[in-house]
Amino acid sequence: MEKIKLMSLYTDFRKDMSYIEKELERSVQSSSPIVRQASLHLLKAGGKRIRPIFVIMAAQFGTYSLENAAKIAVSLELIHMASLVHDDVIDDSDMRRGLETVKAKWNNRVAMYAGDFIFSRALTSIGNIEKAPVHQILAETMLEICKGEIIQIDFQQQTDQDLRDYLKRIKRKTALLLSSSCELGALSADADSQTVRKLKRYGYFTGMAFQIVDDILDITSTDAELGKPAGSDLLNGHITLPVLYIKDDEQFKPYMKRAFTGVMEESDRQAMLRYIRQSGAIEKAQHVSDLYLIKALKELESLPNGKSKKALTQIADFIGQRKY
Amino acid sequence: MEKIKLMSLYTDFRKDMSYIEKELERSVQSSSPIVRQASLHLLKAGGKRIRPIFVIMAAQFGTYSLENAAKIAVSLELIHMASLVHDDVIDDSDMRRGLETVKAKWNNRVAMYAGDFIFSRALTSIGNIEKAPVHQILAETMLEICKGEIIQIDFQQQTDQDLRDYLKRIKRKTALLLSSSCELGALSADADSQTVRKLKRYGYFTGMAFQIVDDILDITSTDAELGKPAGSDLLNGHITLPVLYIKDDEQFKPYMKRAFTGVMEESDRQAMLRYIRQSGAIEKAQHVSDLYLIKALKELESLPNGKSKKALTQIADFIGQRKY
Numbered sequence: 001m002e003k004i005k006l007m008s009l010y011t012d013f014r015k016d017m018s019y020i021e022k023e024l025e026r027s028v029q030s031s032s033p034i035v036r037q038a039s040l041h042l043l044k045a046g047g048k049r050i051r052p053i054f055v056i057m058a059a060q061f062g063t064y065s066l067e068n069a070a071k072i073a074v075s076l077e078l079i080h081m082a083s084l085v086h087d088d089v090i091d092d093s094d095m096r097r098g099l100e101t102v103k104a105k106w107n108n109r110v111a112m113y114a115g116d117f118i119f120s121r122a123l124t125s126i127g128n129i130e131k132a133p134v135h136q137i138l139a140e141t142m143l144e145i146c147k148g149e150i151i152q153i154d155f156q157q158q159t160d161q162d163l164r165d166y167l168k169r170i171k172r173k174t175a176l177l178l179s180s181s182c183e184l185g186a187l188s189a190d191a192d193s194q195t196v197r198k199l200k201r202y203g204y205f206t207g208m209a210f211q212i213v214d215d216i217l218d219i220t221s222t223d224a225e226l227g228k229p230a231g232s233d234l235l236n237g238h239i240t241l242p243v244l245y246i247k248d249d250e251q252f253k254p255y256m257k258r259a260f261t262g263v264m265e266e267s268d269r270q271a272m273l274r275y276i277r278q279s280g281a282i283e284k285a286q287h288v289s290d291l292y293l294i295k296a297l298k299e300l301e302s303l304p305n306g307k308s309k310k311a312l313t314q315i316a317d318f319i320g321q322r323k324y
Numbered sequence: 325m326e327k328i329k330l331m332s333l334y335t336d337f338r339k340d341m342s343y344i345e346k347e348l349e350r351s352v353q354s355s356s357p358i359v360r361q362a363s364l365h366l367l368k369a370g371g372k373r374i375r376p377i378f379v380i381m382a383a384q385f386g387t388y389s390l391e392n393a394a395k396i397a398v399s400l401e402l403i404h405m406a407s408l409v410h411d412d413v414i415d416d417s418d419m420r421r422g423l424e425t426v427k428a429k430w431n432n433r434v435a436m437y438a439g440d441f442i443f444s445r446a447l448t449s450i451g452n453i454e455k456a457p458v459h460q461i462l463a464e465t466m467l468e469i470c471k472g473e474i475i476q477i478d479f480q481q482q483t484d485q486d487l488r489d490y491l492k493r494i495k496r497k498t499a500l501l502l503s504s505s506c507e508l509g510a511l512s513a514d515a516d517s518q519t520v521r522k523l524k525r526y527g528y529f530t531g532m533a534f535q536i537v538d539d540i541l542d543i544t545s546t547d548a549e550l551g552k553p554a555g556s557d558l559l560n561g562h563i564t565l566p567v568l569y570i571k572d573d574e575q576f577k578p579y580m581k582r583a584f585t586g587v588m589e590e591s592d593r594q595a596m597l598r599y600i601r602q603s604g605a606i607e608k609a610q611h612v613s614d615l616y617l618i619k620a621l622k623e624l625e626s627l628p629n630g631k632s633k634k635a636l637t638q639i640a641d642f643i644g645q646r647k648y
Contacts (some may be wrong), residue, residue, distance in 0.1 A: 032474045090433045109414045109477060112436065116410060117470040119443065132454045139447035153433060203467035242522045293480060299614040 012252035013056050013306045016066050020052045023074050027121050038102045038114040042081050045099045050315075051076040054178060055185035058199045062189025062306035071125050075138065081176060085115040091151075098227030118156055132182055141180040149171025156237035157260050159247055166244055167208070173208030174214075178230045189315045198299045202312065205296035209319050213291040215240035217322075219276050231273050234259040241288060245281035252276070290295070293320050336631045337380050340390050346377045347398050350471045352446050362426045366405050369423045374534070374639075375400040377504060383524045386513025395449050396508045399462065404501060407469055414473075417560075422551030424606035433566035458508055465504040472496025479556040481584050483571055490568055491532070498538075499531030517532035526636065529620035531642050535616035536613040539564035541646075543600050555597050558583040565612060569605035576603070582603040617644050 003284065024222060028039035037154040052073035059069040085102050089111045094104040103111035126134060145322055152197070155161055155169065182203030183211060187198040218233045219242055227231075233240050237260055246252050258264055264272070276282070296316045303309050334341050376397035383393040393536035409426050411417070413435045418428040427435035450458060471491060479485055481492065506527030510520040541550065542557045543566055550556075557564050561584055563571060569577050579596040582588055588596070601604070618642045627633050 030474070032471060032478055034478060035471075035474045053580055059589055064419060076503075086436055089436060099410055106384065108432075110474075112413060113470060113474045113477065116407075116443075117467070119475060120463065120467040120470045123447070123459075123469055127460035127463040128456055130456045133457055135447075136451035138442065139451040143441070143444040143448050145353060146437060146444045147356060149356070150359045152435045152443060154358060194608075230361075251510075 005025050009167045010053060010095065012311065013053065016070075017049065019066060020041070020049075020056075020070050020073050020077075021220045021274055023070050023125075024077060027078065027125055028118060030117065034106065035114055035117055036111055037104055038110055039118060041099070041105065042085065042102060042114070042118075047097065048079075049077065051080055051177060053315075054181035054203055054270060055188075057308040057312055058182040058188050058191070058203075059189040059201065060141040060186030060306065061186055061195050061303065062191030064189050068129065069185055070131060072134070072188050073181075075122045075125040076177060076184070078125065079138075079142060079145070082115045082118040082122065083149065083301075085111050085118065087149070089115075090153075091232075093236075094226065095228040095231070124191065129188070131187065134289050136185075137180055137184060141176050144172050144176050148176075153238070157239075158230050161239060161244070163241075163244060163316065166239070166241055170211040170215075171204075174211035175204050178207035178210065179204035195303065198303060200314075202296050202299040205292045205299065206316055206319055209289040209292040209296065210304075211314075212241050212292070213286055213319055213322060216242055216282055216285050216289070219273055220282060229269070230265075231259065231269055234272075235262055235264065235269075237262075240275055241285040242281040246276055246279050252279070285315070290320060293317075300321060327440075328344040334377060336635065337377065339375065340380050340615055341376065341392075343390060343604050344373075344380075344394050344397050344401075348401060351449055352442065354441065354596070358430065358434055359438055359441055359648040361436055362430055363442060365423070365429065366409065366426060366438070366442075369421050371404075371421065373401065374403055375501060375505040377635075377639075378505035378527055379512075381632040382506040382509030382515070382527075383513040383634055384630065385510055385523065385627065386515030388513050390435060392453070392512045393465040393509055395453060396512050397505075399446045400501060400505050400508070402449065402641065403441050403462075403469070404468060406439045406446065409435050413439075413475070414477075417552065417556070419552040431548055435626075441501055455511065458511060461504055461508060461511075463499055463592075464609050466521060468496050468500050476562065479563070481563075483563070483580070486567075487530055487565060490563070490565055494532060494535040494539075495528075498535035499528050502531030502534065503528035521626065522627060524564070526620050526640075529616045529623065530640055533613040533616040533620065533640075535642055536565050536609055536616070537646060539644070540613070541608050543567075543597055544606060552608065553593070555583065555588075555593055557587065559586055560585075560595075565609040566600055566605040569608045572601050573603065575599070607647065614644060617641075 024043055025040070028036070028043060030036045039219055042208040055069050055076060084096065088096060088101040089103050089108050093101050095101065096305070102114055126138060146159060151172070155165060163260065179200050180203070183196055183200035186199045201230060215233065218230060218240065221230055223229050229235070234243060234256065247256060252275060255268070255275060258268060259272060293316050300312055348367055352360070352367060354363065356358045379393050379397040379400060405523040408420065413421060413432050417425050419425065425435070426438055450462060471551060474494070475493060479489060503524050504527070507520055507524035510523045514570070517526050539557065542554060542564065545554055547553050553559070558567060558580065571580060576599060579599060582592060617640050621637060624633055624636055
């Protein structure tokens with residue numbers, strides 16, 4: 001299969017996406033210099049803008065209004081950004097996407113309030129949308145994301161967890177927000193309820209796959225590709241899907257124990273990563289991701305053909321083979 | 325003047341307030357044991373529930389519905405609670421209202437996510453209110469509160485600030501949320517726009533007075549009365565109104581310098597507090613608070629008489645003479 005570049009999928013929606021990018025920048029303007037700088041730093045660090053693109057594409061299945069869709073897209077991307085800043089404080093992470101994190105470049109308190117600030121901006125962005133379900137869905141989504149972050153604490157370094165625990169966790173961490181992106185995009189354009197439901201499920205399934213692949217890449221990629229040390233999840237005590245398949249392996253246990261201390265000799269970390277890579281755990285995790293992607297594509301089948309359906313299909317394919 | 329007990333003001337609204345109390349408890353239920361415990365701990369720590377009572381009373385000036393008013397009251401009280409948890413992380417505070425803070429009893433990460441969680445619950449509570457202005461006002465209020473917290477960082481330990489800087493800060497820290505409590509309470513009951521405006525201004529003025537008195541009490545009260553060390557504001561680098569009046573006093577400067585290190589000998593702290601108390605700064609600050617309360621009472625004048633107007637008047641009086 002030809003390698004897909006995510007950005008090429010955005011071609012048809014380039015104008016809309018650049019409008020959203022400007023709105024994102026506008027939305028984090030602040031009279032406090034520190035916050036403005038911290039927020040812009042975050043924004044420039046980029047990311048794939050998958051939430052906005054999902055909103056835009058889902059909205060194509062109804063009566064599309066860029067202005068309405070953009071409000072929702074900005075809101076969802078900001079919620080995502082806010083949760084990243086807070087995660088970095090919790091995980092004590094210094095690097096993300098190859099750039100210093102806010103908490104490293106400034107400090108924890110700036111990161112905390114920058115997160116709160118961006119969170120609030122997310123609400124302002126949809127403040128004047130006159131649809132109660134939109135507010136309700138967003139509030140529920142934020143609530144579940146928070147619950148997820150908290151449950152992540154409960155589960156840290158806990159080795160007696162199973163596939164169900166993991167799937168519940170990544171649902172809250174990633175899939176829900178992608179699912180809501182599709183749902184709210186479609187809702188904002190008054191798409192019919194069947195279509196809304198299908199897009200919501202598409203978002204959920206691709207979200208699950210996306211996070212599994214993310215967790216795989218944390219083990220299979222180089223530090224340079226990740227922009228942070230490979231194996232960070234384990235060093236932070238997070239047990240992801242590949243590790244779930246190998247955590248009871250007697251030879252692996254001592255690695256895990258050392259990883260949980262949060263610091264590891266460079267050679268030890270590399271040996272641990274090699275051990276996981278050759279264990280077959282990666283392939284098992286990849287398989288689960290593939291199953292989700294099949295489900296995602298199935299949801300699209302009965303939707304009307306067009307640029308948007310094509311792009312959503314390609315995104316699912318992209319997730320299946322992404323290397324970054 | 326007879327000493328007013330705040331709780332006695334609530335007599336006429338006791339049933340409504342206990343309904344809100346139950347809703348508050350219900351709203352912080354969570355499947356995560358840590359979060360449930362942390363949130364309940366916060367809730368039990370209490371506070372004066374001034375935001376809910378303002379909502380209830382303001383709603384009396386329209387077509388009162390306890391159910392609607394309660395949603396807004398819960399939302400505003402939760403936003404207040406969430407900002408307290410995050411403040412405690414920032415200020416590294418171990419005690420609040422005589423109880424251990426969440427960050428002390430658990431840790432910073434629990435406090436951070438408990439704050440985020442409560443924040444999200446606040447949104448869920450008003451999620452199904454079908455009035456766009458309510459969402460807009462709440463979003464704006466949260467935004468301004470965040471900005472305030474951030475500006476507080478910019479101003480920490482900065483001695484070249486004036487009355488205007490201080491007033492702007494306490495507006496965001498306290499007055500806005502009280503102002504929005506009155507505004508949203510009245511709006512939720514479809515009060516006429518003149519009434520909404522007057523109540524909003526009443527909430528703003530009492531809020532300004534409330535925070536000034538709070539800042540005075542941080543200096544004039546005992547540790548036992550405060551449930552935390554007196555002078556904490558200065559130890560955390562926050563320059564409040566009384567200190568603003570004395571900060572350029574040559575004999576006071578060395579105290580302030582030592583306070584800004586965050587640790588002070590017990591006898592030194594007591595001497596500093598005595599020095600401020602006898603300087604006349606407290607009386608000057610009290611005078612500013614009194615001016616705000618006069619403005620607050622003026623807003624009430626033209627509103628229809630009744631239990632609610634009487635109680636709002638008494639609250640303003642209470643703030644003027646409160647000792648805790």
